Amino acid sequence: MVVHLLVNASLLNGPATFQQNVNSIHALGKLLPLVEWTFIFVPILFHAIVGVWIVYTGKSNTAQYPYAANWRYTLQRATGMVAIVFIFLHVFHLHGWIHADWFKTGVAEPLGMANFRPYNAASTLAMALSGWGWPVFYLVGVAACVYHLANGIWTMGITWGLWVTPQSQANASKVCGLGGILLMLVGIASIAGAKITNVDEARSIEDSMYQSRIESKELVDTPHKRSKKVEAEP
Numbered sequence: 001m002v003v004h005l006l007v008n009a010s011l012l013n014g015p016a017t018f019q020q021n022v023n024s025i026h027a028l029g030k031l032l033p034l035v036e037w038t039f040i041f042v043p044i045l046f047h048a049i050v051g052v053w054i055v056y057t058g059k060s061n062t063a064q065y066p067y068a069a070n071w072r073y074t075l076q077r078a079t080g081m082v083a084i085v086f087i088f089l090h091v092f093h094l095h096g097w098i099h100a101d102w103f104k105t106g107v108a109e110p111l112g113m114a115n116f117r118p119y120n121a122a123s124t125l126a127m128a129l130s131g132w133g134w135p136v137f138y139l140v141g142v143a144a145c146v147y148h149l150a151n152g153i154w155t156m157g158i159t160w161g162l163w164v165t166p167q168s169q170a171n172a173s174k175v176c177g178l179g180g181i182l183l184m185l186v187g188i189a190s191i192a193g194a195k196i197t198n199v200d201e202a203r204s205i206e207d208s209m210y211q212s213r214i215e216s217k218e219l220v221d222t223p224h225k226r227s228k229k230v231e232a233e234p
Contacts, residue, residue: 001145005186008125011193015122015202018193019209022121033099041098044087051080076151079144086141094128101224120206120227126197135191142187150180203227 007025011018028035055077091097096104096114108114115128129135154176157163163172210226213219 001149002183002186005142005183005190008190009186009193011122011125011197012189015197015205016209018122018125019119019206022118023209023213026118036098048080048084051077051084055081072151072155076148076155079148079151082141082144083148086137086144090138090141093134094125117227118225119210119222120203122194122197122202123199123206124227125194126199126202129191129194135195138191139188142191143184146180146184146187150176150183153179 007018007021010021026032058073058077092108092113094114094116096108104114115124117124129138154169154172157172158169163169210219214221
């Protein structure tokens with residue numbers, strides 16, 4: 001999540017920077033689905049399944065004992081549930097589903113999903129986040145994920161015996177809180193970068209970068225991975 005938000009926030013430096021970062025990720029080629037499933041999607045699915053079980057079996061007692069620790073316990077589980085919904089809708093909204101072309105073209109695209117194109121990264125992301133509905137959705141989702149991560153690291157440290165004294169827990173809480181605030185700022189920057197991007201200017205830059213890679217034989221022409229609107233332009 002940290003890497004993903006940092007890459008997206010690079011859009012603030014311009015479409016060329018963001019496109020270059022996306023190109024670096026997709027340079028993995030056919031290995032990309034394997035890497036994503038091994039290190040991202042399978043762990044997230046496992047974490048989600050275990051998390052739902054914990055939420056189902058756990059009991060909140062904030063009404064009887066409204067202490068900060070109890071509220072953190074409750075918020076950890078609430079943000080986890082929000083994060084699950086957010087992550088799945090985020091993937092559906094931008095990618096359709098995980099590298100399944102049949103699902104993209106047959107289900108996602110007819111529903112207005114699968115909006116991101118790797119070789120038109122900035123322009124398609126900006127179009128996908130046009131208006132205010134989706135940006136608000138992403139802001140809430142990112143906030144939930146950030147809190148869940150920051151507070152989860154703090155809780156993990158207690159469970160694993162990394163900070164067990166009251167003072168060490170207080171210090172860890174400050175560090176995790178500061179880390180969460182900084183990561184949330186990165187998340188806001190990633191959304192803001194998409195909102196301020198000029199779509200036409202970004203398309204021109206992306207098209208130039210794409211053609212340069214084709215001419216240098218660094219890339220084989222893959223029109224199905226590009227924005228349909230860009231393809232229609234001369």
